[in-house]
Amino acid sequence: MRYLITGGAGFIGSHLGEALLGQGHLVVALDDLSTGDPGNVAAHTAGGRFTFVKGSVLDEALVAELVEGCDVVVHLAAAVGVRLIVDQTLGSLATNVRGTQVVMQAADRFRRKVLLASTSEVYGQSQDVPLREDANHVLGRPVVARWSYSLAKAVDECLVNAYHRERGLSTIIVRFFNTVGPRQSPAYGMVVPRLVRQAVAGEPVTIYGDGRQTRCFLHVGDAVAALLSLLGDERAVGGTFNLGSSEEISVLDLGRRVIELTGSRSDIVFVPHEKVYGAHSEEPLRRVPDTARLRSLTGWRPTRSLDDVLLDVISEVRANAAVTK
Template structure:
């Protein structure tokens, strides 16, 4: 199959592109490298079925020309990371909303299926845990930039569902919950690689807030596997799916576990939200997905535990820092994303 991946040089996107090529697909990638990196896809450049386009999804002409080659679109191009969004709210909104609009509009010309990547951020401050796809959303005030990302992603979902209902465009929406793993950086506020890097360098591990906020950190390979399953299933069209893991841990507990796995002597320090993100920042206490919908349709369940994910991340960060892995670090093999596919 011929496939377009927007944001294909990003963390999740590069893993998806790699999986599609292994599956035998021909892949075109659009990415403006605002948060993506060429090194994520450098190893794919010699593959004759890989086509790097660069550019931006805001360029309608480029999107139309590239989409003309393809039968299926995975739309990941977006401003990502709490830190990036708080610092660049206008650019984030324009990229996320207008970008999705361009992709959906061009895809509708010849009814090419679109898999749209959304985020658990759309649930906002909801406290009905675990979150179901049909739950109400609870957001903070518009004066707090943090909620602009959640709003932008929700608008993307509304657009995708409207195109599906009014234009008969096949769309599938996936809400990712804290996807992590090799290639992810801590540059834009991603907590796992940031903690691992600090631990390996014996620097203070900076926990924002009191550390009692909890998250479910999902292995990127599991996310890609689930997305591929949904893309192949006709029953997924017009639907929204949570994807990730439901193994929950507090951010403080994450820091402690990373210290244990790395054997680090780094102290854990607590940084007020105001110092990390500026005044008025708001966070949610828990974010846990209900995975029953995706499990019932395609049999998805996560295959990698949190400890295994952390080991894979430690090995990846060690390679980047050019340091030896901690003594006694367990051996964890990355499972194939095609287990359970096809």
């Protein structure tokens, strides 16, 4: 089959493309490289089954051409990361809402299956932990720029569900909870690569807020395995699925774990959220997914622990540091 991956040179997109190529499929990656990296897909060209197209999901003619030439669309392209959303709210809204409109219109025109990458941010400030797919969207104050991402992805889900319900389009929605691993940039608020790079460099490990907020981190390899399972199962069509780990850890303990695993002598330094994200900032206290729906349908379970995730990232950061010396 021929897969179109929007955001295909990004962190998750590049790993998914690699896995699909390994299964013998053809892959076209569309990416404007605003946050993606050509180096992520440099090795994909071997074998002649991979095509990279530099362009935007806002380009209607280009998207239509690429969608027509594929069998399945995996729509990963989005403005992500709290730092990016706060700094570039207007552009992020355009990418995340209008970009999905463009992709869905083309998919409907050519009747292509679509998998939409959504996010745990759609739950907003909900504390109904573990978060089930049918949990309420509890939005914070609209003045807080962070919640524009939550709103945009909720609108994306509404669009996708409407195309499935009203037009009979085959769609799948996946809500990612803190997927991490090799190739993830520390920019834009991605906590694991940032902490690892600080610890490896012997710099202060910065914890935003008091560090009591908890998260669950899933290895990108396990995330890709889940995506492949859903894409290959017609029972997933029309469904929304949480994707994440159940291994909950506070950000403070995460920083301590990173220091321990790197053997670093870095100190932990606390930085107020307001100093990082501005006067209007809010941080959900817990983000723990309920993945029972995904497990029940596909049998999927994570195969890597948090330490496995961290060691993979540490290995990559050290390898990159050695190359740049």
